[in-house]
Amino acid sequence: MVLIFFVVLAFVVPEASATISGEFNCTTFNGTAFVYTPAAVACSNAISDASCQVLYPASNTLYPAAGNDADRPFACFTTATDTPAPVVPDMKTAALKTCPKTCGLCCKTEAYDCPNVQFPRLNCQTITNAQCQSSQWRTIIAQDCPSACGFCNQGGCVDGVVDCANDPSICMTVGMQDFVNQYCQRTCARCPSTTGAPSASATSPSSSNTGGSCTSYIADSSSVCASWATNGFCSNTFYTIAQRKAYCATTCKLC
Ligand SMILES: *[C@@H]1O[C@H](CO)[C@@H](O)[C@H](O)[C@H]1NC(C)=O
Ligand SMILES: *[C@@H]1O[C@H](CO)[C@@H](O)[C@H](O)[C@H]1NC(C)=O
Numbered sequence: 001m002v003l004i005f006f007v008v009l010a011f012v013v014p015e016a017s018a019t020i021s022g023e024f025n026c027t028t029f030n031g032t033a034f035v036y037t038p039a040a041v042a043c044s045n046a047i048s049d050a051s052c053q054v055l056y057p058a059s060n061t062l063y064p065a066a067g068n069d070a071d072r073p074f075a076c077f078t079t080a081t082d083t084p085a086p087v088v089p090d091m092k093t094a095a096l097k098t099c100p101k102t103c104g105l106c107c108k109t110e111a112y113d114c115p116n117v118q119f120p121r122l123n124c125q126t127i128t129n130a131q132c133q134s135s136q137w138r139t140i141i142a143q144d145c146p147s148a149c150g151f152c153n154q155g156g157c158v159d160g161v162v163d164c165a166n167d168p169s170i171c172m173t174v175g176m177q178d179f180v181n182q183y184c185q186r187t188c189a190r191c192p193s194t195t196g197a198p199s200a201s202a203t204s205p206s207s208s209n210t211g212g213s214c215t216s217y218i219a220d221s222s223s224v225c226a227s228w229a230t231n232g233f234c235s236n237t238f239y240t241i242a243q244r245k246a247y248c249a250t251t252c253k254l255c
Contacts, residue, residue: 018060018070022085023077023092026107028125030067036104038066038128039148043106045099052099064104066128076103107147114152117232120144135160135183143235156235157191159184192235214255218245225251 026040062070076095078085095103124145131137132149142158164184171188225248234252
């Protein structure tokens with residue numbers, strides 16, 4: 001049955017004027033075709049978009065966009081100029097450094113290339129750019145689906161609104177405390193210390209949240225804390241502080 005489906009597909013697909021070929025990272029199968037995920041084009045190019053379009057001319061008029069199946073410009077991943085085009089790693093590396101958006105390769109850049117938690121509260125594949133900007137979504141996404149919005153280097157700790165850092169003095173303003181506690185957690189170092197940017201929270205005053213002068217922790221009772229932590233065990237609010245402490249006090253830095 002499945003086989004028949006793919007055989008049928010094989011006859012249907014080549015008719016389309018463009019399909020993604022060769023390099024399938026940052027794509028997802030929508031039921032009929034491979035299409036780009038929102039994260040494929042969520043980053044910025046390192047040089048201007050216009051320059052990227054000169055360096056990486058579209059292979060078939062359309063450029064990669066979320067949900068479409070335009071083939072990538074060939075130079076994004078291969079030295080060939082027509083299909084079949086074998087992936088040439090050097091070409092991909094160069095494209096990632098200069099024009100990841102034009103090439104639909106954003107999901108492979110550093111900020112977007114990290115594991116999401118094992119059981120995210122939402123579908124990481126379908127998160128839109130609007131959600132990445134939304135104060136209602138950002139905190140949850142940073143914890144569960146960091147790869148969807150380029151939050152990989154944030155350690156699960158983001159500002160709920162995007163412009164807090166425009167005026168960091170609000171962190172100290174008396175009348176703004178409720179606001180910054182909710183919306184400027186990163187800029188004002190208000191993330192629960194179990195999430196916090198790992199290096200920043202170790203030195204910032206906010207690490208006093210969990211008990212001040214604590215410098216040593218009870219040993220982890222589980223041997224797999226490192227991989228649990230990678231999956232969000234220390235930051236996902238699905239687990240209680242007591243649970244984290246019982247299993248992974250050292251890894252989660254809880255005392
Ligand atoms: C994704 O990229 C990696 C290297 O960056 C490569 O090894 C892998 O085959 C690619 N996966 C797909 C599905 O194209
Ligand atoms: C999948 O994507 C292709 C190309 O964009 C589109 O033509 C098709 O309608 C989509 N199929 C579904 C089920 O969304």
